[in-house]
Amino acid sequence: MAKFTVYDPTISPNSWGSPFTGQELRELTKDEELVRQKIDDGSMALQKANLILEKLDCSVPFRTRVEFIESLAALVSVHGKEVKKVAKGANRPLYKILHTAAAWQRVEWYFNNIRLKYMISPSKHGLLPVGTTSNEALHAEINGWFRQTVAMHQETCQELERYT
Numbered sequence: 001m002a003k004f005t006v007y008d009p010t011i012s013p014n015s016w017g018s019p020f021t022g023q024e025l026r027e028l029t030k031d032e033e034l035v036r037q038k039i040d041d042g043s044m045a046l047q048k049a050n051l052i053l054e055k056l057d058c059s060v061p062f063r064t065r066v067e068f069i070e071s072l073a074a075l076v077s078v079h080g081k082e083v084k085k086v087a088k089g090a091n092r093p094l095y096k097i098l099h100t101a102a103a104w105q106r107v108e109w110y111f112n113n114i115r116l117k118y119m120i121s122p123s124k125h126g127l128l129p130v131g132t133t134s135n136e137a138l139h140a141e142i143n144g145w146f147r148q149t150v151a152m153h154q155e156t157c158q159e160l161e162r163y164t
Contacts, residue, residue, distance in 0.1 A: 002058045003068075004113045007125055013118035015063065020108035020115075028104045032066045038073035039099045042080050049077035061114045068110070069102045 020026065028036060038044040052074040062068045076083050076095050083095040090097055100106070117125065 001110075003056075003060070003062045004110050005117070006059055006061050007117055007122065008060050009122065011061070011063070011118070013115075016111050016115045016118075018115070020112050022105070022109075026104055026108050028065070028069075028107075032069055032104075035066055035069045035073050036099065036102045039069070039076050039095060039102055042076050042083075042095065044070075044073045044077040046077055049074035053078060062111070065104075065107050065111065068107060072098045072102050 035044075052070060056071060062071075076098060083098065084093050086092065087094055087097060117128065120128070
């Protein structure tokens with residue numbers, strides 16, 4: 001997933017097309033659908049899967065949807081035993097979760113991260129959050145504010161508790 005957050009200055013911003021808004025239909029092509037099916041049935045040849053994973057360069061973004069879907073199929077092929085395990089919470093095997101991640105709508109939203117990053121000046125990229133870090137930082141800050149508020153008004157809170 002790191003490949004959705006990297007920036008390669010040698011790639012044109014127009015390489016991925018216009019941002020996806022959720023309104024337009026951008027279904028998978030026949031080739032993309034065939035590769036996606038390999039996630040579900042684990043049918044990618046092991047030799048090909050190993051080659052794809054060896055060539056995976058996390059310093060370069062995915063260039064096409066099929067490249068992303070193919071990398072997921074390669075993971076399923078190489079790690080077949082592990083991806084059959086049921087994920088807690090989702091209550092589904094991991095390969096099914098990967099299959100869902102390769103649905104055209106989700107893939108388009110993932111690629112929006114790349115599309116939008118290329119629309120921003122490279123000098124501003126350092127200001128962009130990566131992963132869930134910014135979300136976790138916001139939650140920590142809000143929790144801190146809440147704890148401070150409770151501490152400042154402890155007497156009021158105790159009075160309220162007496163009446164409830």
